[in-house]
Amino acid sequence: MKKIKIASIWCEGCSGCHMSFLDMDERLVELINKGLEINATPITDLKIPDDDTDIGLIEGAVATDHHEEEVKMMREKCKFIVAIGDCAVFGGIVTMRNYIPTDELLKRGYIETESTVEGKIPTSPELGKHLPKVKAVNEIIKVDYYIPGCPPSADAIYYVLNEILEGRKPILTGDFLKYE
Amino acid sequence: MEKIKIKINGQEVEVEQGKTILQVAKELNLHIPTLCNFEPLLPQGSCRICLVEDRGKFVTSCTTQVAPNMDVKLDTPDVIASRNLILQLLFTERNHYCMYCEASGDCELQKLGYEFGLDHFEFETYERKFTVDNSHNYIVIDPNRCVLCRRCVRACSQLAGHNVLGEMNRGIDTTIIADMNVPLGESSCTSCGLCVQVCPTGAITDKRSYYFGKDIQTEEIYSNCDQCPVGCGVKIYKKKGSNFIVKIYGDFDKENEGILCKLGRYAALFEEKSRLTSAKIKDDFGFKKIDFDGIIKTINEKMEDSVVYVDGSLFNEELSLIKKVFKDRVFSLYENEPPIESNVSIDDIKSAKDYIVIGVDLNREYGVIGSFIKRKIFSKNGRLILFDSNYNSLKNVANYVFGIDELESGLEKLKDLDSPIIIYKNLSEKETEILSKNKNFRFFYLPFETNSIGLLKENIKHKIEKSKNIIFIGKNLQGLKDIAKESFTIVFTPYETDEINKFDLLIPINDGFEREGSFYNVDGKVINKAKVLDSKFETFDLKAILEELIKVKSL
Numbered sequence: 001m002k003k004i005k006i007a008s009i010w011c012e013g014c015s016g017c018h019m020s021f022l023d024m025d026e027r028l029v030e031l032i033n034k035g036l037e038i039n040a041t042p043i044t045d046l047k048i049p050d051d052d053t054d055i056g057l058i059e060g061a062v063a064t065d066h067h068e069e070e071v072k073m074m075r076e077k078c079k080f081i082v083a084i085g086d087c088a089v090f091g092g093i094v095t096m097r098n099y100i101p102t103d104e105l106l107k108r109g110y111i112e113t114e115s116t117v118e119g120k121i122p123t124s125p126e127l128g129k130h131l132p133k134v135k136a137v138n139e140i141i142k143v144d145y146y147i148p149g150c151p152p153s154a155d156a157i158y159y160v161l162n163e164i165l166e167g168r169k170p171i172l173t174g175d176f177l178k179y180e
Numbered sequence: 181m182e183k184i185k186i187k188i189n190g191q192e193v194e195v196e197q198g199k200t201i202l203q204v205a206k207e208l209n210l211h212i213p214t215l216c217n218f219e220p221l222l223p224q225g226s227c228r229i230c231l232v233e234d235r236g237k238f239v240t241s242c243t244t245q246v247a248p249n250m251d252v253k254l255d256t257p258d259v260i261a262s263r264n265l266i267l268q269l270l271f272t273e274r275n276h277y278c279m280y281c282e283a284s285g286d287c288e289l290q291k292l293g294y295e296f297g298l299d300h301f302e303f304e305t306y307e308r309k310f311t312v313d314n315s316h317n318y319i320v321i322d323p324n325r326c327v328l329c330r331r332c333v334r335a336c337s338q339l340a341g342h343n344v345l346g347e348m349n350r351g352i353d354t355t356i357i358a359d360m361n362v363p364l365g366e367s368s369c370t371s372c373g374l375c376v377q378v379c380p381t382g383a384i385t386d387k388r389s390y391y392f393g394k395d396i397q398t399e400e401i402y403s404n405c406d407q408c409p410v411g412c413g414v415k416i417y418k419k420k421g422s423n424f425i426v427k428i429y430g431d432f433d434k435e436n437e438g439i440l441c442k443l444g445r446y447a448a449l450f451e452e453k454s455r456l457t458s459a460k461i462k463d464d465f466g467f468k469k470i471d472f473d474g475i476i477k478t479i480n481e482k483m484e485d486s487v488v489y490v491d492g493s494l495f496n497e498e499l500s501l502i503k504k505v506f507k508d509r510v511f512s513l514y515e516n517e518p519p520i521e522s523n524v525s526i527d528d529i530k531s532a533k534d535y536i537v538i539g540v541d542l543n544r545e546y547g548v549i550g551s552f553i554k555r556k557i558f559s560k561n562g563r564l565i566l567f568d569s570n571y572n573s574l575k576n577v578a579n580y581v582f583g584i585d586e587l588e589s590g591l592e593k594l595k596d597l598d599s600p601i602i603i604y605k606n607l608s609e610k611e612t613e614i615l616s617k618n619k620n621f622r623f624f625y626l627p628f629e630t631n632s633i634g635l636l637k638e639n640i641k642h643k644i645e646k647s648k649n650i651i652f653i654g655k656n657l658q659g660l661k662d663i664a665k666e667s668f669t670i671v672f673t674p675y676e677t678d679e680i681n682k683f684d685l686l687i688p689i690n691d692g693f694e695r696e697g698s699f700y701n702v703d704g705k706v707i708n709k710a711k712v713l714d715s716k717f718e719t720f721d722l723k724a725i726l727e728e729l730i731k732v733k734s735l
Binding site for chain 2: 083086089090091092093095096098099100133135136138139143146147148150171172173177178179180
């Protein structure tokens with residue numbers, strides 16, 4: 001049986017979509033029995049997917065230069081890219097910051113928060129630098145399939161993965177297609 | 181109507197001339213997606229989502245009337261591709277991220293997205309920040325969520341007749357504004373809230389229902405408003421499984437055509453008066469609590485030597501029970517006979533040409549009647565003559581304004597009136613005399629209490645009589661102060677007010693949405709009000725007390 005390698009990353013997201021992925025429960029075993037092999041994901045804690053990965057799941061919007069690099073890396077390593085969740089698909093809740101200048105936002109978040117005493121905006125060089133605007137994944141790389149939803153249901157994720165495994169093109173309709 | 185033949189999706193059909201393609205398609209049960217179109221409003225064709233193909237040309241089906249030889253195709257690949265593109269453009273312009281929008285779940289743009297299977301944005305989203313207008317007491321306008329369908333603008337002028345909302349700038353900069361671009365809270369808005377009801381997205385929302393869930397999480401209850409005797413049809417959204425009304429919308433199928441006023445839509449929910457929370461009786465040491473049996477016993481003892489006063493807030497069922505218990509000792513505390521009887525209905529108001537309003541500010545009270553008149557004035561199909569010496573916001577729209585003392589001379593000057601409708605609340609004897617002289621005048625009386633007409637029908641007249649014991653049932657305690665001084669006074673009322681402690685037995689009754697019953701509206705029609713909420717206090721159902729009194733008496 002040919003193995004289908006799957007990798008996932010999460011950028012500017014809340015991990016809710018990965019929770020939904022795990023929420024597939026025993027169907028995950030079913031998919032593994034069908035040939036799914038879980039490669040580099042936040043769940044396995046491996047950072048770099050293999051070069052011959054078949055499916056790359058991306059959760060979260062692209063908000064920093066690190067995210068930009070990561071999604072580009074995913075595109076290089078994976079045959080199909082699936083954007084999961086509203087953040088990856090549209091930009092999502094993270095785009096709220098697009099309506100506020102970044103300096104003002106960081107000041108509000110790290111210094112002026114009501115519960116903060118002597119706050120400081122993090123400046124470590126290890127941190128990614130904010131892009132001027134939060135973007136959806138398809139504004140950076142080509143995306144093959146989309147699963148919107150906040151988070152998408154486990155059913156929708158299962159449906160899409162199963163369709164890809166069976167060699168069909170997934171088309172979301174009805175309850176699977178939700179923006180919230 | 182003349183019939184013509186056109187082709188729809190290749191099939192020849194006979195249709196009525198003058199109808200739009202969209203209307204014809206609807207009659208044939210063919211689906212065309214729409215967004216800016218809203219049935220009672222004139223079509224505008226601003227969203228373009230309803231386009232169809234007619235002999236190789238794209239036309240918007242909501243604005244295009246059927247014409248001979250038309251060959252309409254509703255969903256060719258080209259049409260579908262265009263609609264998809266339009267939807268993409270609608271979504272990418274401004275902030276249409278659903279998950280942090282109040283309207284998500286009830287949004288018509290979102291529904292279109294689901295219908296078209298839109299699963300990503302093809303274009304880079306365009307972020308421009310418009311200021312959210314939070315200045316109004318009840319309404320928030322967020323232009324970032326706006327799709328510029330202009331439903332609100334059309335509803336404000338065509339239906340509600342207020343002409344407050346308009347638009348400013350062009351293209352992507354277009355924004356919906358109030359008056360000459362002032363914050364809505366400072367504008368001439370009368371808080372009728374129709375714009376909230378027609379808005380397809382989360383651009384105009386009301387503050388109370390903000391983030392209180394979707395419509396499917398509510399129970400929709402059709403009822404009538406009892407804030408004034410116009411008795412508009414309302415649709416009440418009650419949160420499922422809780423004792424809470426999320427919002428009140430107007431009922432488009434009733435006489436009020438979906439329009440409500442501030443009183444019906446907002447005041448009924450927002451202005452919570454402090455309530456009388458339990459029954460209490462005064463003795464030498466002050467007030468002490470009293471139970472149902474105690475109430476019945478006390479009333480039964482005092483009944484012999486008592487008069488009963490009521491006001492117009494009571495429903496027909498309650499009034500007839502009161503009559504049954506207290507017979508001819510029931511009086512209205514307030515004057516309720518019309519100075520001149522009404523002889524026209526609400527429908528006549530909608531179709532009349534000339535209106536004479538005497539001493540009523542129809543923007544503040546009886547707002548829906550005001551809407552019917554104002555929309556005729558703005559569309560230049562009617563004239564408004566106002567007689568009022570006090571401040572009256574109708575002055576800005578009236579064609580002629582006179583002081584109330586100029587009634588005779590004013591009417592003298594206006595000889596060309598086309599059987600005008602006189603709209604009034606109180607008239608002095610002199611005014612009544614002047615008006616009754618004119619043979620071609622039609623009269624529309626606005627009673628100041630909800631069920632004034634019900635009082636008249638039950639033959640309960642205004643009269644003040646002295647008695648050892650006084651029983652008052654109603655909301656308006658104003659007139660009770662002077663007559664209740666030396667008597668034992670029993671008061672059935674929902675509210676706790678300053679003067680209430682002067683009385684002897686206080687019985688809290690259900691109020692507003694806690695009671696059900698019927699009343700007569702201005703047209704003399706019986707109108708029902710449904711029970712929606714349960715009382716949060718130890719209040720009594722007036723009808724239960726009255727029925728118990730009947731039982732006790734018959735023993």
